[in-house]
Amino acid sequence: MGPSSGRWAVIVVVAAQLVAACSPSPARTWPVVCPKPRHNLEWQLDGLVDASVDAQVYEIDMNNSPHVVAAVHARGRRVFCYSEAGTRQDWRWEAGRFPVSVLGRDYVGWPSEPWLDIGKLETIGPIMSARLDQCRAERIRRGGVRLGDGDPGGYRVPADGRRPLVPFVPANKAMFNAEYNLDTFQFCSQARQLRFSSIKKRLDLGGAWREPC
Numbered sequence: 680m681g682p683s684s685g686r687w688a689v690i691v692v693v694a695a696q697l698v699a700a701c702s703p704s705p706a707r708t709w710p711v712v713c714p715k716p717r718h719n720l721e722w723q724l725d726g727l728v729d730a731s732v733d734a735q736v737y738e739i740d741m742n743n744s745p746h747v748v749a750a751v752h753a754r755g756r757r758v759f760c761y762s763e764a765g766t767r768q769d770w771r772w773e774a775g776r777f778p779v780s781v782l783g784r785d786y787v788g789w790p791s792e793p794w795l796d797i798g799k800l801e802t803i804g805p806i807m808s809a810r811l812d813q814c815r816a817e818r819i820r821r822g823g824v825r826l827g828d829g830d831p832g833g834y835r836v837p838a839d840g841r842r843p844l845v846p847f848v849p850a851n852k853a854m855f856n857a858e859y860n861l862d863t864f865q866f867c868s869q870a871r872q873l874r875f876s877s878i879k880k881r882l883d884l885g886g887a888w889r890e891p892c
Contacts, residue, residue: 714757714853716874722857724761725885730754732887736853736876741814742771760814764807766792776806848874867892 714736721734728739730751737751741762751758767777769791781802783794795803847854856877858866863879870877870892879890 714855714876715851716848716853717876718757718853719891720855720857720876720878721756721887721889722761722855722878722880722884723886725883729887730756732889734891736855738855741810745816760811762810762814763792765797766794768792773806773809778802845873863890863892 718736719734720736720738721732722738723729724738724740728737728743728747728751730737731754734756736757736759738759738761739747739751741760748758766786766789767774767782777795781796781799783796786792786794797803844854854873854875856866856870856875858877858879859882861879867877877892881888
């Protein structure tokens with residue numbers, strides 16, 4: 680699933696998975712480092728990861744090697760793992776493990792990426808757990824739940840859809856937002872008002888090009 684021209688392409692790193700990851704747990708054996716409101720975001724999914732961007736938080740694809748993650752960590756960045764949670768991407772290593780019975784319609788704009796039937800967790804749950812295990816093995820922190828309104832390839836949150844997200848900021852949780860088609864003057868003012876961490880990126884999410892608010 681690729682990003683699109685959504686008005687508010689929000690990467691909600693504070694929603695379900697990250698809230699759980701930041702909560703106290705006696706079973707956790709790794710240090711907890713959680714992003715805070717207005718921490719700078721860098722989002723790179725395609726190509727070689729450029730660790731030179733002055734951002735406190737990087738989100739990179741789960742297929743990066745531990746060496747890449749270590750290089751980003753060495754610059755003092757927090758690194759989060761990007762992985763789709765509700766679709767099957769045919770180029771992922773585990774694509775062949777999904778039976779036809781759990782595949783739904785193609786995600787609009789991405790014909791090789793069908794939705795998954797989340798009502799069949801007994802089938803897709805172990806596969807998703809394996810994705811998180813891969814993130815752990817690469818020492819990339821798990822987290823990253825994105826919300827959208829179903830635009831083609833997009834994660835756009837309409838004006839009335841942002842209200843449920845606002846309470847996260849007073850709770851000291853980071854809200855990350857990436858735009859692709861709008862100029863920064865069209866969204867940065869509102870992002871600053873909401874204390875969202877917003878950037879403009881190119882649609883392919885490759886390389887270090889960015890325009891932060």
